[in-house]
Each structure stands twice: as structure tokens, then as C-alpha cells.
Amino acid sequence: MTPHHQADPAAPSLEQARRQIARYGLTADPQAVLVAARLMGAGARIGQAGEVHFGRFGLSTGRYRLLADLEDHGGEKSPSQLAASLGVSRATVTGLVDGLEREGLVARRPSTEDGRGNVVILTARGADRLRELAPEHFARMQSMVEGLSVEERTVFLDLLARIVAGIEALTED
Template identity: 40%
Template sequence: MTVPERTARPTREELHAWRTFLRAHAHITRVLEAELVAEQRLSLGGYDVLVQLAEAPDRKLRMAELADAVLLSRSGVTRLVDRLERAGMVARERVAGDGRGVVAALTEQGLDVLRTASRTHLAGVAEHFVARLDGEQLRKLGDLCGQLID
């Protein structure tokens, strides 16, 4: 599919689509965050860090890789990992053979928290996102968002 050439300034209709996309994302994100905090005392960012570590080889990622995976700045992910480490969900470990290398590693406690929090989060995704669209709409939205990423 070819994308038509654009002028430098979006039209009203294009800006409406953009703003609606942003509002929808912000709304769903706020609702999912509120549910996780209320039920699990875990932020959406903290949940994302735990998911990324759980899916990583050996449940470990270098801090820079983790920052890229969760779309936070390196200082932002460092502060978040600090909080998760204090709560016992993540541990920092030195990288063998790399004097300055540090990885964040998911602890067993972190994995347990993630398993419990996943029930809350996935129920929220089902209720606030999946249930509001039919299968064809979900497929199209996934395709469209994929185009935005590529």
C-alpha cells in the first residue's frame, strides 16, 4: 500500500484522526494504570518492565535494552528499576567480563507479582479495548498501527 504524498500541514480531518488516536491511547492507558495501582499497587510502567524481563533470555536485560523496550529514557528506567529493586521484584547484576555492564534481572518475587498483576491487566485490556471492537476492526487497527511503527 502506498501512502499519498502529504503537504507540510495536516488537514483538519487528519488532525482530528491524530488527536482522537492520542486521546484514545491516553484514556485506555490511564484506566489500565488505575486498575493496576488499585488492585496490585503496581504502575503500568512497572508492569511493562516486569513483562519485558520475563520475556527476555534468562529473564535479564541490560539497562539500555530495557529502556528501549519500555520506551523510557535511561534515567527514567533507572529510577523505575530502583523502585522495583527496593520492592524485591528486580535485582541488578554485573555482566561477566564487562566491568561496567549491569543487567536488570527478574526475581522470583517479581515473577510472582507479574503473574498476579497479569490477571488484572489482561482483564482490563479485554474490557477496555478488545470488547469495544469486533475481530475485523481489531485486525485493521493492528495493521494500521503496524504501518505506523514500520
């Protein structure tokens, strides 16, 4: 490793934050900005790693979440409900269901109660897929946070929740 090796793009330095703030004569706290920047970088990293992880099982993060949510609800749910519980738009659910249906992991049935509505059901093949990936999935999830003790994980959960609550500062107004 040379003294000038490439810095981790997900981990901007405090110096960098200080420099950026100074350039425009602002008064923001460099440490606070650094935390925000690191979190954004970590978020991107985690997202990409998640796609690789679920890709092993022929799924994506979105498709896995839809499948798991379906299983958690007796294997049957409307697209609108799925959109609400996954926190994505209905259009995204349409796309996810299209892909999962193509692979036979879910199926669409017209709703018996509402002529406008559909119901997405988990097929046997879909349930199988979830069962097959579970051991490796949970093992890897667990090893990801193995660098922290139980106490540290508790602290982390608390701090993370409080920052997540602050995310709306980015979007509000």
C-alpha cells in the same frame, strides 16, 4: 443530562476543528485534524487508565512493562537492553529499577563480562507478582476491545499501524 453538558475532552468535535482552522485562514482538512486530535486524546486517556489498572497490583505501566520484558528474556537483562526494548531512556530505567528493587521485585548484580555494566534480574517475588496479576490483567485488556468484532480488530490494527508510522511527521526535521 442537560443539552449543554460538558463535552468529552478526549473527543473534540469536527466543528471545533473546522473553527480552529478557519480562525487562521488555513486550508487543512478538518477531518484529518480531527483524527489526529482524537488519537492524541485517546492516547492520554489510555495512558491514565493504564496507570489505574497497574496501580491495582502495586505497579505502574513502566514498572509492569519492565517486569514483563525481563520475564520474556529469562529474567535477566542489562539496563541498556531494557531501555532499548522498552523504548525509554536509560535514566528512566534507572528510576524504574530503583522502585522495583525497593519492593524486592528485581535485583541488581554487577555484570561478569563488563566492569561498567549491571544486570537486572527478576526475583522470585517479581515472578510471583506477574503470575498473580496475569488473570485479571489479560481479562481486562480483552474486555477493553470487546466492542469490536474480530474483523474490526484486524482493520483497526492495520489502520493504527499506518498512523503510528505517520507519527514521525510530528517530530521530523
